[in-house]
Amino acid sequence: MADVMQTVPILEVIAHQAGLKTLVLPRILDAAPGQFVTIWVPGVDEKPFAVSGDDLETIQITVKAVGPFTRRLLECRPGERIGLRGPFGRGFTLMPDSLLIGGGIGNAPLRLLAQRLTERGLRYTWLVGARRAADLPFLSDLQRHPAVRLFTDDGSVGRPGSVMAGWTDALTASPTPPRLVCGAGPEPMLLAVREAARLHRLPVELSFERYMKCGIGLCGQCCLDGSGLRLCVEGPILTEEQMQSVTEWGLPHRGPSGRRPAATPPASRP
Amino acid sequence: MNPLAVTVAGVAFPSPLVLASGVMGLSASSLKRVADAGAGAVTTKSCGLEERKGHPCPSILPFEHGLLNAVGLANPGVEEMAREIAEFQARSPIPVIASIFGRTEAEFGEAAARLLALVRPALLEINVSCPNVSSEFGQPFAADAAACARITSLVKARADGVPVAVKLSLMCPSIAQTAKACAAAGADAITAINSVGPGMLIDPHVRRPILANQVGGLSGGAILPLAVRAVWEIARAVPLPIIGTGGVTRPEDALQLILAGATAVGIGTGIYTCGLEVFGRINAFLTDWLAREGLRSLDALRGAAHHPPPAEARHG
Numbered sequence: 033m034a035d036v037m038q039t040v041p042i043l044e045v046i047a048h049q050a051g052l053k054t055l056v057l058p059r060i061l062d063a064a065p066g067q068f069v070t071i072w073v074p075g076v077d078e079k080p081f082a083v084s085g086d087d088l089e090t091i092q093i094t095v096k097a098v099g100p101f102t103r104r105l106l107e108c109r110p111g112e113r114i115g116l117r118g119p120f121g122r123g124f125t126l127m128p129d130s131l132l133i134g135g136g137i138g139n140a141p142l143r144l145l146a147q148r149l150t151e152r153g154l155r156y157t158w159l160v161g162a163r164r165a166a167d168l169p170f171l172s173d174l175q176r177h178p179a180v181r182l183f184t185d186d187g188s189v190g191r192p193g194s195v196m197a198g199w200t201d202a203l204t205a206s207p208t209p210p211r212l213v214c215g216a217g218p219e220p221m222l223l224a225v226r227e228a229a230r231l232h233r234l235p236v237e238l239s240f241e242r243y244m245k246c247g248i249g250l251c252g253q254c255c256l257d258g259s260g261l262r263l264c265v266e267g268p269i270l271t272e273e274q275m276q277s278v279t280e281w282g283l284p285h286r287g288p289s290g291r292r293p294a295a296t297p298p299a300s301r302p
Numbered sequence: 303m304n305p306l307a308v309t310v311a312g313v314a315f316p317s318p319l320v321l322a323s324g325v326m327g328l329s330a331s332s333l334k335r336v337a338d339a340g341a342g343a344v345t346t347k348s349c350g351l352e353e354r355k356g357h358p359c360p361s362i363l364p365f366e367h368g369l370l371n372a373v374g375l376a377n378p379g380v381e382e383m384a385r386e387i388a389e390f391q392a393r394s395p396i397p398v399i400a401s402i403f404g405r406t407e408a409e410f411g412e413a414a415a416r417l418l419a420l421v422r423p424a425l426l427e428i429n430v431s432c433p434n435v436s437s438e439f440g441q442p443f444a445a446d447a448a449a450c451a452r453i454t455s456l457v458k459a460r461a462d463g464v465p466v467a468v469k470l471s472l473m474c475p476s477i478a479q480t481a482k483a484c485a486a487a488g489a490d491a492i493t494a495i496n497s498v499g500p501g502m503l504i505d506p507h508v509r510r511p512i513l514a515n516q517v518g519g520l521s522g523g524a525i526l527p528l529a530v531r532a533v534w535e536i537a538r539a540v541p542l543p544i545i546g547t548g549g550v551t552r553p554e555d556a557l558q559l560i561l562a563g564a565t566a567v568g569i570g571t572g573i574y575t576c577g578l579e580v581f582g583r584i585n586a587f588l589t590d591w592l593a594r595e596g597l598r599s600l601d602a603l604r605g606a607a608h609h610p611p612p613a614e615a616r617h618g
Contacts, residue, residue, distance in 0.1 A: 115508075253328065
């Protein structure tokens with residue numbers, strides 16, 4: 033049973049830029065691109081993470097420091113044991129002529145998707161966006177990758193500006209429209225991708241995040257308002273049809289108690 | 303005439319299958335999804351006076367033979383839960399059971415009053431039996447029949463006519479005696495059982511308990527025989543409707559609880575092992591079963607494993 037907790041030694045820690053590392057773990061499970069696993073740091077907590085790559089013997093989890101748990105996880109050294117469960121949820125469809133759009137750490141699950149598409153000889157274009165170069169893991173690989181177009185807000189690498197600017201170019205540069213748009217990143221970016229895909233009548237699969245406790249569809253924490261979709265079971269990759277059944281887009285996310293914080297009013301200007 | 307319709311404390315359920323508390327019960331949309339899947343009633347996550355984040359994770363831990371959980375009564379607080387209940391009621395005709403808990407006996411009454419000031423659920427369920435907050439709350443009230451009776455009275459006094467079910471634990475000297483004490487204090491129904499234990503699982507490599515709370519309640523198929531026995535004993539002890547809960551995954555499991563004396567059957571962990579389809583599948587099975595037996599309702603099956611039958615009037 034893959035849902036059962038197993039602890040494994042960390043085989044290798046790849047340091048990227050500050051606050052950004054990839055943990056290499058034994059391949060005790062097979063995750064499809066977009067599926068997630070949970071990582072338990074004994075005595076600390078357990079959180080969901082996307083798988084960012086694999087080979088015959090290892091899987092890779094790319095972690096960005098965003099809070100106490102991820103900061104503690106990034107202090108783990110090779111040989112230290114952490115818990116690993118999964119995979120959970122449903123992943124991306126492997127489709128020829130896919131257009132991948134990633135924002136920041138959202139490029140981690142897309143890295144495994146790109147790897148799978150490459151392994152199967154399926155063509156794709158991958159628009160990689162970030163605020164700055166320092167937010168991108170595996171940057172030198174990305175710069176050499178023939179299917180990748182890089183964008184940073186501050187222009188520190190690739191083209192300056194939003195990854196969404198690459199959208200129109202990607203559409204006009206290709207003789208045929210993409211058969212599937214796959215996105216992962218901050219939710220405002222994903223909602224912009226969704227809008228653009230609707231405009232161009234392109235199918236989308238987008239990777240969303242919510243606070244989760246169980247990963248197995250029981251605790252109710254990640255049930256989305258509207259149809260009550262459980263993001264950990266029916267997601268985390270959602271299609272347009274699934275997104276249409278959800279009414280909470282744009283609202284603050286429910287927290288560990290299940291309460292949804294009040295929407296913050298727009299900042300008033302003096 | 304719907305052959306699966308049952309009545310619990312005067313409330314009509316279109317199916318005996320009830321979403322047990324603690325599972326998919328935090329929001330109106332989640333409850334609605336379970337109602338649409340075929341539940342005859344849905345129970346909210348237990349809520350208390352204050353918002354609680356619950357224990358850190360791992361808090362829900364599957365293993366080969368079931369599930370341990372120590373969510374730790376995470377809930378958004380009664381007022382927020384009342385809003386979710388009101389939204390559910392606007393979107394679904396299925397009865398909703400509001401589960402409440404308190405850190406002290408008095409808090410149960412206050413939680414009931416504050417909830418009912420905002421919304422009127424079909425039933426209130428008093429959770430005196432959460433097995434995974436003892437480091438914080440002390441031993442569950444369910445271990446003490448007199449405490450359960452006092453809490454029942456306190457909630458009944460504030461319930462404004464809404465029927466009250468008490469959710470009992472097997473972790474007490476006699477669940478039948480506890481049920482009797484609650485009945486004498488005015489309980490309208492008994493829900494039995496809560497998850498059992500608590501239990502513990504240790505990772506041998508890191509030499510630590512896996513649950514952040516160290517211990518957690520055991521649920522899943524393995525506890526079905528405990529639930530069947532508990533329902534059996536309660537049915538012989540009190541003339542109250544019973545929401546039999548614990549370990550139901552197969553349709554025959556639900557039937558066993560009914561034959562032991564349950565009017566309704568709770569499902570929780572079964573959603574994990576069988577998917578949300580578990581409600582539709584058991585409903586279809588029970589409908590076929592009644593047709594094959596030439597019965598028009600579940601009444602003739604309720605408590606039918608007792609020879610002689612327990613006292614009458616089990617579904618008022």
